[in-house]
Amino acid sequence: MGNRENRQGWPRGGVLVTSVVVLAVAVVAWLLKPSDRTRWTAIERDLEAQRWDDAVLGLSRWVERHPDDGQARVRLGTSLRMIGRADDAREALRRVSDADPAWPTAQFLLGELARERFDRAGAERAYRAVIARQPGAVEPRSRLVTLLFVQRRTEEARALLWELLGLTGDARHLVTLTGLALERRQVEQFRDLGGEGDQLLQQLQPFLEVSPDDPWMRRARGLIRFEQGDPAGALADLEFAARSMEGDPSVRLALAEAWRTLGEPGRVAEVVGPAPESPTDLARWWLVIGQAEQEQGRDEEAIAAFRRAIAADPEHLSAHYRLGRALARDNRRDEADSILGRAEAIRGRTDALKFAINERLSEGIDAASCLQMGQLCLDTGMAAEAFAWFEQAIRLDPLDREAQAALARLGPVEPEPITPPKLREQVAEIDPRRPPVPVGTPAEGIVGPRFEDEATARGLAFSYDSGEQGDFFIADTMGGGVGLIDFDNDGWLDVYLVNGCPLPVDAEHPPAPNRLF
Structure with a gap:
C-alpha cells in the first residue's frame, strides 16, 4: 500500500517533490538574474571604455525596460552617433520627452547631428530650443554663433556674443565684438578677402548642396562674392535674398552697390530699400545713394548725401573721404581740406584700434590692455565696446581707479539693439527692382505683387x-x-x-x- 500509485500514475509525494524542485529553480534563476544596478554598472563600464557596440546593446535593452529614462536615451543616442548610426541616434534622441530633464541635452545633440549633415535649419532650431529652455547655456550659443558666421548673419552673431560675454566674462568674445564693430564701417567697399573668401565659400558649399535654395545660404554666398569684388557673380543670389528677406539692409545695400558697380547707378534708388535705423547702416545707405547720384552727374545731391552719411556716423571713414573729394572737385578747397584732414585722423584712430585688436589676439589680456582698448573704442565712437572694456579692466583689477573713472564718465551704455532680418512667407512677394514705397505713403498706394516666370532659371x-x-x-x-x-x-x-x-x-x-x- 505504501508504494501504491495515485490515479495519474504518480507515486505519493511526487507532486510535492516536483513543486519543491520548480520553486528551487525559480529561486535560483531569480537570484542569478542581474539587477538594474548591475546592468547599469555594466553599461557605464562599456561607455567609459568606449565599447560603443556593447553600450548600444546594453542601452537598447535598458530603454525597453525603462522607456521613460531620458538620460539613458541620450546615452544611447551618443553611442549610436559614435558608431556612425546617425539616423538611429536621431530617433533615440527624439524620443526624449520635453518634460524630461535630459531634453535640453537631447536637443543639443540633435543640433550637432543636423550640423554634421549640413542641415542648417535643423541645427539652428535645436540650438535655439536649448537656449530658450536654458537661458544661461553657453555651449549651444557658441555653436550657434559659429553657424551664423558661416551664413554671414553677423548681426545675430554679435547679439549672441554679447550674451556670451555676459555669461562667461571671457574677453576673447569682446575682442571679436570689437573687430566686428570696426568691420561694419568698411562693408560698402569691396575688400580683398584673398583665400579667406574662398574658404568661406567652401564652408557654404555643403549646406548649399543639401538645400540649394535655402535663402540664408544663398544670401551668404551673395554677400561673400560681393565683398570679394565680384558683383556680377553676387547679383543672382543677392536678388534672391532681397525677395526672400524683409528688414535686411545688408542685402539691399550690397545689391544696390552691385548694380552701381555694374554700370547701372539708376537702379540704386529702386533696390536700396527704406532708410535703416542703425546709425552705421544709415551712414552706408546715404553713402551708396551719394555715389549713385555722383555717377549720374548730380554732384550737389551727392554732396548732400555724403553729409547725411557723416551726420549718421561721425566716425565713418569712407563717408569723409567721399565728401572731401566731392568738395575738391567742386573747387571748395578749404572745406575739402578740412574734411579730408578729419578723414586722416579717423584713419589713424582706426588703424590704432586694428593694431590693438591683433595684439589682443596674439598676446594675453590684462587690466592695462583692457583700459587701452576701451579708450581706443571710445576714440572711434564705439561706446558700447568701450564700456565693456572698462568693465573688463575692473574685473581683472577691482582697484584700477583709471578704469573706474572712465566708467563713471561714460555712464551705462547698452549695445545697440539688433533686429535680425526675417524670411518672407512667400519668396515672390517683392520684386527687388520695384522702387521702395516712401515713408508715409498710404497703403492703397502700394503696388500689388507681380510674378515672373523663373522656372527654367531655377x-x-x-x-x-x-x-x-x-x-x-x-x-x-x-x-x-x-x-x-x-x-x-x-x-x-x-x-x-x-x-x-x-x-x-x-x-x-x-x-x-x-x-x-
Whole structure:
C-alpha cells in the first residue's frame, strides 16, 4: 500500500517533490538574474571604455525596460552617433520627452547631428530650443554663433556674443565684438578677402548642396562674392535674398552697390530699400545713394548725401573721404581740406584700434590692455565696446581707479539693439527692382505683387507628354497634374509634376516619368 500509485500514475509525494524542485529553480534563476544596478554598472563600464557596440546593446535593452529614462536615451543616442548610426541616434534622441530633464541635452545633440549633415535649419532650431529652455547655456550659443558666421548673419552673431560675454566674462568674445564693430564701417567697399573668401565659400558649399535654395545660404554666398569684388557673380543670389528677406539692409545695400558697380547707378534708388535705423547702416545707405547720384552727374545731391552719411556716423571713414573729394572737385578747397584732414585722423584712430585688436589676439589680456582698448573704442565712437572694456579692466583689477573713472564718465551704455532680418512667407512677394514705397505713403498706394516666370532659371524644367495617339480619350484633354508638398520636410514646398501616358496603357511602352523637384 505504501508504494501504491495515485490515479495519474504518480507515486505519493511526487507532486510535492516536483513543486519543491520548480520553486528551487525559480529561486535560483531569480537570484542569478542581474539587477538594474548591475546592468547599469555594466553599461557605464562599456561607455567609459568606449565599447560603443556593447553600450548600444546594453542601452537598447535598458530603454525597453525603462522607456521613460531620458538620460539613458541620450546615452544611447551618443553611442549610436559614435558608431556612425546617425539616423538611429536621431530617433533615440527624439524620443526624449520635453518634460524630461535630459531634453535640453537631447536637443543639443540633435543640433550637432543636423550640423554634421549640413542641415542648417535643423541645427539652428535645436540650438535655439536649448537656449530658450536654458537661458544661461553657453555651449549651444557658441555653436550657434559659429553657424551664423558661416551664413554671414553677423548681426545675430554679435547679439549672441554679447550674451556670451555676459555669461562667461571671457574677453576673447569682446575682442571679436570689437573687430566686428570696426568691420561694419568698411562693408560698402569691396575688400580683398584673398583665400579667406574662398574658404568661406567652401564652408557654404555643403549646406548649399543639401538645400540649394535655402535663402540664408544663398544670401551668404551673395554677400561673400560681393565683398570679394565680384558683383556680377553676387547679383543672382543677392536678388534672391532681397525677395526672400524683409528688414535686411545688408542685402539691399550690397545689391544696390552691385548694380552701381555694374554700370547701372539708376537702379540704386529702386533696390536700396527704406532708410535703416542703425546709425552705421544709415551712414552706408546715404553713402551708396551719394555715389549713385555722383555717377549720374548730380554732384550737389551727392554732396548732400555724403553729409547725411557723416551726420549718421561721425566716425565713418569712407563717408569723409567721399565728401572731401566731392568738395575738391567742386573747387571748395578749404572745406575739402578740412574734411579730408578729419578723414586722416579717423584713419589713424582706426588703424590704432586694428593694431590693438591683433595684439589682443596674439598676446594675453590684462587690466592695462583692457583700459587701452576701451579708450581706443571710445576714440572711434564705439561706446558700447568701450564700456565693456572698462568693465573688463575692473574685473581683472577691482582697484584700477583709471578704469573706474572712465566708467563713471561714460555712464551705462547698452549695445545697440539688433533686429535680425526675417524670411518672407512667400519668396515672390517683392520684386527687388520695384522702387521702395516712401515713408508715409498710404497703403492703397502700394503696388500689388507681380510674378515672373523663373522656372527654367531655377532648374524647374519639365516637358509634359500627354501620350495622346489621336483617339482623344478624356484624359488626353485634361493635361497632367502638379502637387505642392514639403517632401523633404525642410519647410519649403517641393514640386511633383505628373506626366501622361498612351491609352490604353501599354506595358511594353511605359509612359514618360513623373518628376519631383
